[in-house]
Amino acid sequence: MTKLIISPSPHIHSGDSIQKNMFGVLIALAPALLMGFLFFGVGAILTTLTAIISCVLFEYLIQKFLLKGKTSITDGSAIVTGTLLAMNLPSIIPLWMVVIGSLVAIGVGKMTFGGLGNNPFNPALVGRVFMLISFPVAMTTWSLPGTFPALDAQSGATPLALAKFSDSITEMMHTNNFSILNFGIGYMGGSFGEVSAFALLLGFAFLLFRKIISWHIPVSIFATVFVFSGLLHWGDVAAPFFDLFAGGLMLGAIFMASDFATSPMSHFGQIIYGVGIGIITILIRNFGSYPEGVSFAILIMNAFTPLINTYVKPKRFGKS
Amino acid sequence: MNVILISLLTLGILGAVAATILFLTAKKFYVYQDPLIDQVQAVLPAANCGACGFAGCSGFANACVSATSLDALLCPVGGNAVMQNVSAILGKTSSEAVPKVAVLRCAGTCEHRPQTNLYNGAKRCSIAHNLYSGETGCSFGCIGFGDCELACTFGAISINAATQLPEIDENKCTSCGACVKACPKMLLEIRKKGAENHRIYVACRNEEKGGIARKSCSAACIGCSKCQKVCDFEAISINNNLAFIHDDKCTLCGKCVETCSTKAIVEFKLKVESL
Amino acid sequence: MHTFRIGGIHPKENKLSAGKTIIRAEIPPQVVISLSNHTGAPAKAVVEKGDTVRVGQIIGEANGFISANVHSSVSGKVSKIDSQPDVSGRKQLAVFIDVEGDEWLETIDRSPDIISQCNFTKEEILAKIKNAGIVGLGGATFPAHVKLSPPPDKKANILIINGVECEPYLTCDHALMLCHADEILIGVTIIMKVLDVKRAVIGIENNKKDVIAHLSKLAKNYQGIEIQALKTKYPQGGEKQLIDAVIRRQVPSGKLPIEVGAVVQNVATVFAIYQAVQKNKPLFERVMTITGKDAQNPGNYLVRIGVNLSAIVAQAGGIPETTEKIIAGGPMMGRAVASLDTPAVKGSAGILFINNEQAQRKEAANCIRCSKCVNACPMGLEPYLLMTQSENSLWDKMETNHVMDCMECGCCSYVCPSNRPILDYVRYGKTTVGGIIRGRK
CATH class of the missing domain: 3.30.70.20 (Alpha-Beta Plaits)
Known part of the structure; x- marks a missing residue:
């Protein structure tokens, strides 16, 4: 027997690690990613690979040569950022744009603040919004699903864009032959990772099962969007369902809004944050110039997270 | 021409009003501070370490100015050199401190x-x-x-x-x-x-x-x-x-x-x- | 089935010695009985070098209100009174006794009979508890007579007995409840009499189904005693958590359980009180669990206070080869010891050997703000925040964030995916803030 080890209590650990959480998120993303590959083909696969590789590479290069410190690429967070960024892009986007988006996501969104855990904004969304503003045409040219090979796919408007210019969503869905079931499976135009709502919900179930995230943020976003959209489109039966299933709401609510570092710590704070995202999303969708507002809504609420953390504390024991 | 004139006038009036408010508030809330305090603080090391027993260098400067003699006051960081500067400003003597x-x-x-x-x-x-x-x-x-x-x-x-x-x-x-x-x-x-x-x-x-x-x-x-x-x-x-x-x-x-x-x-x- | 309502974790139970009977440990040639066997002021030695003592004889007298008597656990001669390092290596005054035979004081009833009739008055019982040097055996070692004398303006209306044993590995209370169920139940009635309460609840976690069944059957013979099975969750054995689990009331921050009309005692303390009141036996031995994944013979041992821990371990099969860390107590709140060459004290609940797989902490990484520590904290605090504040010496901020509510259960460090030493820093902050608060008074 060698020298005994001394440490303060506790002497056991749950065995949880950053890797386990990050790879758990990746597993939860897998169904939606596969659906994206299925509907949008090679373009989707290439975009994903490019984003992951460049995110990991940029993180490595920045940590190794710019910060001259230890590299932490093995923790899997760069892979998650890359995957999320890719899933938020159209499948026919030029790949060099993806590389630039990854650089902004990792370099500006994450490393400038001190790496994992210190970033105030979701890095993937920082990258995505940067690309949306820098390359507006490429970022809003969507291919329609199911047209193989996807590289020369026919482009078309997303349901949200169509909804923007119609008075009644029920009518719009009817004229375009849309159904909520289609949306659930993912047979619609849009960023290739966001289309399949059912696959994303499956991922949500996995995240809850593995206790990687709690239900508070996604569910409060869903509830707010549903109620608020219903109130805005009073009498338009399909509207709340449409707002839930169309666009990036599912992907944003389940995987991006619930990002550890950028969301509030207490459950009540998480609900406030979720409600804020829901309201801002619907406001942008209905009154803003963009058809889609989830990314902006999350980034705006990210900025409120420190404020929420300061004023909304978890329920303390013995405090009635 | 008219547009330029109007905007000039508007901004000018706004500026004048703001300046008046600033002037009045500065007058109203003016607090007298012995200018010596600032002078003493300028020669202190600005480490704010608290080793002198006061809250930061400004606290020490304040104490130096109000004290009758500098004997009990010492900035351990600056040592004798700084204390001599302080005594020169204030015209008070300070005892030699042992480093x-x-x-x-x-x-x-x-x-x-x-x-x-x-x-x-x-x-x-x-x-x-x-x-x-x-x-x-x-x-x-x-x-x-x-x-x-x-x-x-x-x-x-x-x-x-x-x-x-x-x-x-x-x-x-x-x-x-x-x-x-x-x-x-x-x-x-x-x-x-x-x-x-x-x-x-x-x-x-x-x-x-x-x-x-x-x-x-x-x-x-x-x-x-x-x-x-x-x-x-x-x-x-x-x-x-x-x-x-x-x-x-x-x-x-x-x-x-x-x-x-x-x-x-x-x-x-x-x-x-x-x- | 109830449990406490905020936070908590589910560590692997690893109760390797569950259901095993209690083995009487042998007495080595020398024992060292610390005079600081309890929370509060150290006892004052009342024997001198060369004195002969018998088992149960008082050797240290309580020194002040929060202090406790210390008794000899062996018979023999006092060889010296000197300082002796405790488990944390700090020097405490202790009585060294060279063992000769095993002669007990005649006043101690050594018969195996169970005496259920208790005709003493409240004051007599309290005096007996005080004289017997009984302290809380759950780990806090707070003198029992102090806890059983609530301030006159506060009235207890329920007695809660802690049979939870939520620490992984430990089974000493489990064994005690199986082997001495009747004595414990009589002890509960005695305490009910002291506190003048009509209702007592023994809270037991549902992972001890045998005890629950056994005690429930016996409890029918005693008026006012209920057995309550609780959903297994750590740290249910925390006083405030147990009260919340049993009567659904939360003790306010900084207050004692009596604030909600409850008094909590550990089963081992109850058993000691039974022995003190009915058998005249002071507290000089206790049940300890010797365990560990690679331990040859995990079990529950009845150990005299003052026996060197290494002597006990030797009887239980020695230290396993793979051991890299030895814990006095449970894995969540116990203390790592640098050497086993230290005597058993009243608060020693167990010795745990941690093998090379778990001994080393993993390297800490950035806080990823996953809020797992916040969700796990049973006091509803924000451990991640307290840790950074402690790192940066922001004591006033820590105080406003209620660091003094922390009970050091370790849930935050346990769940942290980044392996951050959260509790290390929070505990340090708590000690410092506690000192600042005391200094203000």
Whole structure:
């Protein structure tokens, strides 16, 4: 027997690690990613690979040569950022744009603040919004699903864009032959990772099962969007369902809004944050110039997270 | 033309109104401050270390200006040079202060004091100290995780990787005493710097009986009182099996250093060339 | 089935010695009985070098209100009174006794009979508890007579007995409840009499189904005692958590359980009180669990206070080869020891050997703000925040964030995916803030 080890209590650990959480998120993303590959083909696969590789590479290069410190690429967070960024892009986007988006996501969104855990904004969304503003045409040219090979796919408007210019969503869905079931499976135009709502919900179930995230943020976003959209489109039966299933709401609510570092710590704070995202999303969708507002809504609420953390504390024991 | 005129007028009026408000509020809320305070503060080191006993340099400057004599006031960081500047500004005399420096009262290097267990908690002396006696057999000795290094705002302390003990840089140490407060084992002491940086002190705080102290560390003071006997100036006292050299009586003759059997008494003498 | 409502974790139970009977440990040639066997002021030695003592004889007298008597656990001669390092290596005054035979004081009833009739008055019982030097054996070692004398303006209306044993590995209370169920139930009625309460609840976690069944059957013979099975969750054995689980009331921050009309005692303490009141036996032995994944013979041992831990371990098969860390107590709140060459004290609930797989902490990474520590904290605090504040010496901020509510259960460090030493820093902050608060008074 060698020298005994001394440490303060506790002497056991749950065995949880950053890797386990990050790879758990990746597993939860897998169904939606596969659906994206299925509907949008090679373009989707290439975009994903490019984003992951460049995110990991940029993180490595920045940590190794710019910060001259230890590299932490093995923790899997760069892979998650890359995957999320890719899933938020159209499948026919030029790949060099993806590389630039990854650089902004990792370099500006994450490393400038001190790496994992210190970033105030979701890095993937920082990258995505940067690309949306820098390359507006490429970022809003969507291919329609199911047209193989996807590289020369026919482009078309997303349901949200169509909804923007119609008075009644029920009518719009009817004229375009849309159904909520289609949306659930993912047979619609849009960023290739966001289309399949059912696959994303499956991922949500996995995240809850593995206790990687709690239900508070996604569910409060869903509830707010549903109620608020219903109130805005009073009498338009399909509207709340449409707002839930169309666009990036599912992907944003389940995987991006619930990002550890950028969301509030207490459950009540998480609900406030979720409600804020829901309201801002619907406001942008209905009154803003963009058809889609989830990314902006999350980034705006990210900025409120420190404020929420300061004023909304978890329920303390013995405090009635 | 009209547009330019209107905008000029609007902005001009706005500016004038704002300036009036600013002027009035500045007048209304004006607080008189002795301009001497600012002057004194300008010559202080601006370390805000609190070693003088006041809240930062401005507090000290305030105290200097309002005090009748500067005798009781000393900026340990700036030392005599700064106090002379202060007295020049204020026209008050200040007494000469003896330069001081922090010393480490532990000589328990890895070689003298073998490790008996491995600490695996948060690397802070204070945390390890709250938990238990330390990684070695000596419960009085340096832990070596560098709370003093963190506390030092002047970068004067660094942990030597080989000995696991902090080293104090004479030239950077301002004797502010932050490290003294930070050390949970109370191993750091502010002592007279001594002429030509010549100092003699007991580098140990072990209050165990001789045998036990010796067993845990070969450089420990065993309280044998040989040094006390050999000292001609009654500068050494022994309490709880531990010798202490009072720097106000010590003449740096060096007799005790020679007689100490465990080399717990350390003589520090800086080579003249570095002065 | 109830449990406490905020936070909590589910560590692997690893109760390797569950259901095993209690083995009487042998007495080595020398015992060292610390005079600081309890929370509060150390006892004052009342024997001198050369005195002969018998088992159960008082050797240290309570020194002040919060202090406890200390008794000899062996018969023999006092060889010296000297300082002795405790488990954390700090020197405490202790009585060294060279063992000769095993002669007990005649006043102690050594018969195996169970005496259920208790005719003493409340004051007599309290005096007996005080004289017997009984302290809380759940780990806090707070003198029992102090806890059983609530301030006159507060009235207890329920007695809660802690049979939870939520720490992984430990089974000493489990064994005690199986082997001495009747004695414990009588002890509960005695305490009910002291506190003048009509209702007592023994809270037991549902992972001890045998005890629940056994005690439920016996409890029918005693009026006012209920057995309540609780959903297994750590740290249910925390006083405030147990009260919340049993009577659904939360003790306010900084207050004592009596604020909600409850008094909590550990089953081992109850058993000691039974022995003190009915058998005249002071507290000089206790049940300890010797365990560990690689331990040859995990079991529950009846150990005299003052016996060197290494002597006990030797009887239980010695230290396993793979051991890299030895814990006095449970894995969540116990203390790592640098050497087993230290005597057993009243608060020693167990010795746990941790093998090389789990001994080393993993390297800490950035806080990813996953809020797992916040969700796990049973006091509803924000450990991640307290940790950074402690790192940066922001003591006033820590105080406003209620660091003093922390009970150091370790849930935060346990769940942290970044392996951050959260509790290390929070505990340090708590100690410092506590000192600042005391200094203010």
